Amino acid sequence: MIAISDLEFQFPQSDFRLAVPSLKIAAGERVVIVGPSGSGKTTLLNLISGILSPSRGTIRVGNGEMNALGDAARRAFRVAKIGLAFQNFELVGYLDAFENILLPYRLNPALRFTPEIERRVEELARDTGIEHRLRYFPHRLSQGEKQRVAICRAVLPQPPLLLADEPTGQLDPSAKGRVVDLLFQQVERSGATLVMVTHDTEVAGRFPRVINCREFAAGGSR
Helix, strand or coil, X not given: CEEEEEEEEECCCCCCEEEEEEEEECCCCEEEEECCCCXXXXXXXXXXXXXXXXXXXXXXXXXXXXXXXXXXXXXHHHHHHEEEECCCCCCCCCCCHHHHHCHHHHHXXXXXXXXXXXXXXXXXXXXXXXXXXXXXXXXXXXXXXXXXXXXXXXXXXXXXXEEEECCCXXXXXXXXXXXXXXHHHHHHHXXXXXXXXXXXXXXXXXXXXXXXXXXXXXXXXX
């Protein structure tokens, strides 16, 4: 599913440098990325998703070589193939929670909205404890509720790859467990690959494979 080789990345005017000689993640794997703040965990996810481009090396996701694609092609690839749940949520302020979860179906013409998809939104909302917030706009949601909306949106289209950056960071212990359960259920049902970043040792302990980003990073903090 993911194959990285000879990758190097450095932010302009920064001492931070990420170097990944080789990293392979098989289809269907559940992998957690750990490491101290500034070790490049979020940067690595952004490189895998094509949000950032390396200065050298290759990143293959499925059949696509991310760094060989132009900006528009990388965006289209993300919409079609990758479910993203990142720390800043990226919710659309003028859409309620229900419509924010449905956003991939508005952006990707290959996805068809059906009554079954509407039922699935409601099921995901129940699973994450936000069923009573579906008609609330983002400004009325707590940080934890926004996080759960973003997670529901990421898993709704059942993409082959799920990338999650600290998806439990704003949640209480009960909600945290439900969200990790949900992510594991989704990847098991669809055969998807899950790559997650976390600082939480309890959450990390539930994953069969742990990658420590400390070994890839040098210099500043990102």
